[in-house]
Amino acid sequence: MERKFDEELKELSGMLVKMGSLAQTMIHNSIKALVDRDRAMLKDVYTLEDSVNLMHIEVDDFCLKLLALRQPQAGDLRMVTAAIKINTDLERLGDQAVNIAQRTEFLLERPIIKPLVDIPRESTIAQKMVNDSLEAFIKKDVKLAEDVLTRDDIIDDINNQVFRELLTYMMSDHTTIPIAFDLIFVSKNIERIADHATNIAEDVIFMVIGKDIRHHIAIK
């Protein structure tokens, strides 16, 4: 039996997908602005942030209404609670993109201290994680969500690598410090993006099979 509630859950899902796609564009543009040294790419990041923030409030409001009026149970309940959490992660993804954009503005006014190699690689993996976690959400695909989780360690390794490498630049030439410092932060922002993708993937697993795998703790 198709319920009116199913339509509402689809609508909720649609809102998150749209929000996710806006956040992805923000991340993509802010990284591209940095890598291509193209300031024009940054403009959209700020305007999209307003849209993401608005949706953040709308999704929470919609979820609250569904909880109050539909009193969902079982899979429906897990869907709505997962949506509330994914909503927060999507909003934070947007924030990370804005942070990268702001640091990029600073970096674009300064000389290049080294060609960017690891940061683009890190961001490619992180963006794919975000994309796949959202795809896992849409398709209720536990396998894909689990696959996203396995990639978090790669990101952590690259982030550490970026830090170590830039540290050597700072030690040998103190004039590079402001630039290296900001690049380290960008790498950290990307690492956080991957963390949010991981959170979304964990929420998807809980939503689909009711298993809470966060922090590697099995709660009975």
Added chain:
Amino acid sequence: MAKKLVIEHLNAWFDNIQALKDINLDIEENSVTAVIGPSGCGKTTFVRCLNRIHEVVDKAKVSGKVLLDGKDIYSSDMDPVLVRRRIGMVFQKPNPFPTMSIFENVAAGLKLNGLKKKNELADAVERSLKMAALWDEVKDKLYKSAMALSGGQQQRLCIARTIALEPEIILMDEPASALDPISTAHIEELIQQIKEKYTIVIVTHNMQQAARVSDYTGFFLLGELIEFNKTSDIFTNPKDKRTEDYITGRFG
């Protein structure tokens, strides 16, 4: 926790129609167990088998075991009247004795069981009404007709009447389905309070009610027990798709 009731291979029939099919489950002492399922799934028949009320229906039959503290209530040396005293029941529609006062309604069962001393009766009535959270509302009109009470108060009176006999288990067959939301909340609160002393099995059509008041939930469908688990698990992560479909309102 101790198992108060152990139900083994319980089957029940109305004439040649099988209403319950091989039900097996344990009921923990001092817990609230909710029985849910669509109309005709056997949930009322199930609780009526737990205190031997099913068999009073013409052509009704039961097989299997219901162990109360380890002893089968269907064994030949068990007196059904005693079983029903140890396992009390509250019905869907409040059914106070219409010609009796509030006091007499609660005292009736005690008198039948031979309690005659006035002060002891009065104590037992007060204790039961307090336990049923009705005392404050009726203490000044104990000798008025029970029919003058509201539906919710009548139902609590019926619970007091059941409690007066100091049963070990209380079966409730949709005790709040004929009541308004405030009276329902009273009954639900009461269930939470009295479970410290009694073991409760409640049949309910209202899923939220099951979720709110019970510790364990059994889902029945077409005479079978489909799933039995902790209520918190049933309502967040049911294992059987039929349970999921029912509690999320996809059928039933």
